[in-house]
Amino acid sequence: MTRQPEGGFLLLSAVNYMDMLFAYPRLLAFTIDIFKKIGCSDTDAHTASVALLSADLRGIDSHGVARLIGYVRLRDAGRANPKPRISIIHETPSTAVVDGDSGLGLVVAPFAMQVAIEKAALAGTGWVSVQNSNHFGIAGYHALQAVKRDMIGIAMTNASALVAPTFSLERLLGTNPICVAVPAGEEPPFVADLATTTAANGKLEILQRKNEEAPLGWIQDSQGRPSTNPHELKTGGALLPLGGDRDHGSHKGYALGAIVDIFSAVLSGANYGPWVPPFPAYVPMPTGMPGKGIGHFFGAMRIDAFRPAADFKHHMDNWIRRFRSATPVPGNQSVLIPGDPEREMEAERLAHGIPLLPAVVNDLKGLAEKLGVAFPDPA
């Protein structure tokens, strides 16, 4: 049984016969319980859980509940604060800098996005750079909060260095994703959510599990040579920026990842480049860190700060329909609108459950036992 949408934009994990399906509400209740057990308030536990599981619903399995144990370990290592005092430390009518007080990014990011939305309601747009945070799940979840308010939403984050800029042997950038979510009228929103690398790290993990090789252009080995070995990062290799090599525009992917790093961290006072703290709690922290925690950047632009919302939505529908109805290359599927595969996945998983790999289920059961929380039955 495989339910990967054929040729979807993201390499959504196929469901295999070993997976167990869990109803979203049960997995949500479980995740809330875990976050409460590690010291989060009821409200924060709920906020974090909804943000985290949005990845599972949208098919980005690498960033969902499979990472719950990673967040718990960050708290156990004293790297994530379950009771943060999140604050605005600088602001103007359309900007703010938020200090996350080392909180979970899953809690800090929704706060910061809300600030951006409230700024936009008054000033037309709102832009918030965040310091002293941790990993925030998927960018798409945060950007979509703005769409509910008839705003364009933008979310980006830096992350620990896995990517070698063009010509570099060293890893200096994270996969630094950008999401831009745009409301439409009768059509669903346009949601472009992309790592600024040729392939996200989650794709390598899938190849590792399947024992398959990566296409050339995704990774380089420890000597900077092109490689197809998806395990290369464990021995000093690196992911490559979008484009893959110089001839195919890797300097552009490098520049995009750099922009995310600068907006998220140099603007806010977080760590940047090779100094961004790692997600796995067992990886030592970088030395000589120039800032606080990891950084994010959020934007919200009110549509009617530019033109009447109805006009915009009418043209956005027209844009979407024209692209979706484009003549495809013979033998190919039809042209997709960014966000289509994730939205379809979400509808299916809400209806039929979220599939989890046996290894993930085992991890979560161990976590449940350790913290004295009931693990849900499959459903």
Added chain:
Amino acid sequence: MTRQPEGGFLLLSAVNYMDMLFAYPRLLAFTIDIFKKIGCSDTDAHTASVALLSADLRGIDSHGVARLIGYVRLRDAGRANPKPRISIIHETPSTAVVDGDSGLGLVVAPFAMQVAIEKAALAGTGWVSVQNSNHFGIAGYHALQAVKRDMIGIAMTNASALVAPTFSLERLLGTNPICVAVPAGEEPPFVADLATTTAANGKLEILQRKNEEAPLGWIQDSQGRPSTNPHELKTGGALLPLGGDRDHGSHKGYALGAIVDIFSAVLSGANYGPWVPPFPAYVPMPTGMPGKGIGHFFGAMRIDAFRPAADFKHHMDNWIRRFRSATPVPGNQSVLIPGDPEREMEAERLAHGIPLLPAVVNDLKGLAEKLGVAFPDPA
């Protein structure tokens, strides 16, 4: 004689022994004369000429004075208005929509960028979407205006459709460039200026002149097959989005080009997708155009709307130095900072002159004669 910086980010045109060198002030005076002859005011002629020649100075020869005759033809065809009444048709504290009144983008864009900068001075950031404009030269010139004011500058534009989205046989997007320019302290600014395609159209023109093939991943033929023929666009082929193919992330380049199109045109009321008017005046206008002219989008973010400018610049210098000093892949040049090659080119061309191809010189001489303007001597 070739002066292309080795491995520079952009494929800056090599100077060959047939080229003639022209001093920048002479070429500027000539260009101003031409714009005045076609009806521009003194001020607008100066504004347009400085913007246009910034491309020659920075080594983006495809977008500089070689296009002057193209702008004149747009005016002759009644597609560009030399005396536009540029106006703000909608605004909030941090946003505006500008109607370019069909003016030269080289005049409309500087106006709109100035509005963004003034908004940012008051509200922290300024964001301006533009309708009813024409081609604006290089994005980098406009974004850099903000840097002079200690702001981050952002500029983007849509353009006529030459690019096929992932899976599409049809060309639906322009090369839709994005520029982000960031001030630093002792270091020069970070200036990422990139077309959202694997390779800009100017690179194909260089290959055509040299009679060389393009790498796979740049273009597809009229049947959607990968091609290395740089003439493919003349017979129904298309440029490919950054990434090249689905396995290498072309859906990301497609999404980036789409974001530029939406911000520039769906927000402003300009034409988008396959309806963007072409630059060559002999190409018929698309039918059923949904908006006015082509669209741009500009942003300015005051650094001190986020943190003290001195702090930001200190960390930006640190960022730049860390990346520039990264260990390179053996056999490669050192890691570049976006903007390095163009800045070096500008210094050299200001000092030694701007090289023009014989064909470009002939075109310009013909134009000079037709309009009764003196063509400068090489220098």
